Amino acid sequence: MKRPDREQKESPEAEKAPEATCAEQCPSGSGSVEVGGRCDAAKFELTVTDILEALPFYVMLVDEHHHILQANGAVRGYLGLEPHDIVGEYCPKVIHGLDEPWYACPLEEAVERGGEPVEREAFDEKSARWVRSAVYPLASRSQDGGRIYFHTVSDITDRKEAEEQLLTSRAQLRELSQHLESVREEERTKMAREIHDELGQSLTALKFDLSWLSGRFPEELDRLSERTRSMCELIDGAIQTVKRLSAELRPGVLDDLGLVDAIHWQAQEFSRRTEIKTTSTAFPEDFSLDRERSTALFRICQEALTNVVRHAEATSVKIRVTKTSNRVILKISDNGIGIHEDRILDPRAFGLIGMRERAAFLGGEAMISGVVGKGTVLAVRIPLPRREESDAEDIDCR
Numbered sequence: 001m002k003r004p005d006r007e008q009k010e011s012p013e014a015e016k017a018p019e020a021t022c023a024e025q026c027p028s029g030s031g032s033v034e035v036g037g038r039c040d041a042a043k044f045e046l047t048v049t050d051i052l053e054a055l056p057f058y059v060m061l062v063d064e065h066h067h068i069l070q071a072n073g074a075v076r077g078y079l080g081l082e083p084h085d086i087v088g089e090y091c092p093k094v095i096h097g098l099d100e101p102w103y104a105c106p107l108e109e110a111v112e113r114g115g116e117p118v119e120r121e122a123f124d125e126k127s128a129r130w131v132r133s134a135v136y137p138l139a140s141r142s143q144d145g146g147r148i149y150f151h152t153v154s155d156i157t158d159r160k161e162a163e164e165q166l167l168t169s170r171a172q173l174r175e176l177s178q179h180l181e182s183v184r185e186e187e188r189t190k191m192a193r194e195i196h197d198e199l200g201q202s203l204t205a206l207k208f209d210l211s212w213l214s215g216r217f218p219e220e221l222d223r224l225s226e227r228t229r230s231m232c233e234l235i236d237g238a239i240q241t242v243k244r245l246s247a248e249l250r251p252g253v254l255d256d257l258g259l260v261d262a263i264h265w266q267a268q269e270f271s272r273r274t275e276i277k278t279t280s281t282a283f284p285e286d287f288s289l290d291r292e293r294s295t296a297l298f299r300i301c302q303e304a305l306t307n308v309v310r311h312a313e314a315t316s317v318k319i320r321v322t323k324t325s326n327r328v329i330l331k332i333s334d335n336g337i338g339i340h341e342d343r344i345l346d347p348r349a350f351g352l353i354g355m356r357e358r359a360a361f362l363g364g365e366a367m368i369s370g371v372v373g374k375g376t377v378l379a380v381r382i383p384l385p386r387r388e389e390s391d392a393e394d395i396d397c398r
């Protein structure tokens, strides 16, 4: 199929159409449409044929049995045929070289549905182009009493290709962002472990040696004992910092005990740090989940709580995590000022975008909504793999 919209622009009939509409030149008669013109004294008229000829895409009038009653210049130009070669012919044969309706022809469905308009987008193998094919029933009837349809076909290949490119590049971006996230997660896990094990253990050993040493100073060296005691206190502080840093990077509880315990731990920490009343519940009370989903939900929860303390002005937060046979749901609600609609859709809201992306990558979704003065709710739903797969994962990773 050639490109109808481009060809028809050059059609001489199309260019002639406006001139032929003047009332003086085209006296009214049956089959014409009256249109208000620029010169009000001279209302001008267009015939249906004029309009069809001017359209830059394929237009035909067809009966219920796919017979062509009329075809505009775009169709004739594409086929290289005269009207008398087309009128009365079987449309699938003329257009597609087929003895039966084209697989995506919307006419069959329109007739089946008692004369409803039907529009479809489909790939035409013959021309290797995407087309939008539509049929609209007219009030007129053909000689056998059947409906007549206004049938349009336009080339939408450019749009389809652009859509496809957009989808591909969006999928690539999602893959890339997920890849970067997992690299970041691995680095955090490694750093958390090293800080905790290497630094933490060295500090503990140092503290132990120092206590041993201070116990052996002769009594007259009071000042030395005092100094070692304060050194021990400093080491205690450093050990606490190491623990905090390592937990912030990646809490061991997430890997050791699983998502539910990690969320309870996070809720307690958050409440202690911010003095915002925080409750966390899980249903069932405890359940296991694979590492990928656990990490995603935990990080989403972390970002949501950071948002609460930074933006919500809330006094309480509720976290609920639920696992059913086919999905896991995380819901976080606060009683703060309520997120504004504009912020939810803001393309620079990278925290919110990150939550949606994490969920989307796992086939789920994250929805956020707010009511002014009442609070904000974040609901994340992530589907679970089929039973056998999820059992296998449950055993492996907790």
Ligand SMILES: Nc1ncnc2c1ncn2[C@@H]1O[C@H](COP(=O)(O)OP(=O)(O)OP(=O)(O)O)[C@@H](O)[C@H]1O
Pocket: 307, 308, 310, 311, 312, 334, 336, 337, 338, 339, 340, 343, 344, 348, 349, 350, 351, 352, 353, 376
């Ligand atoms: N719980 C909430 N209550 C009220 N407003 C919120 C809440 N969560 C987010 N918002 C609003 O949505 C905006 C976007 O949040 P988002 O997390 O994407 O960005 P941010 O927190 O401002 O910055 P960052 O990129 O560091 O996360 C916030 O700036 C804030 O205005």
Ligand SMILES: [Mg+2]
Pocket: 303, 306, 307, 351, 352
């Ligand atoms: Mg944020």
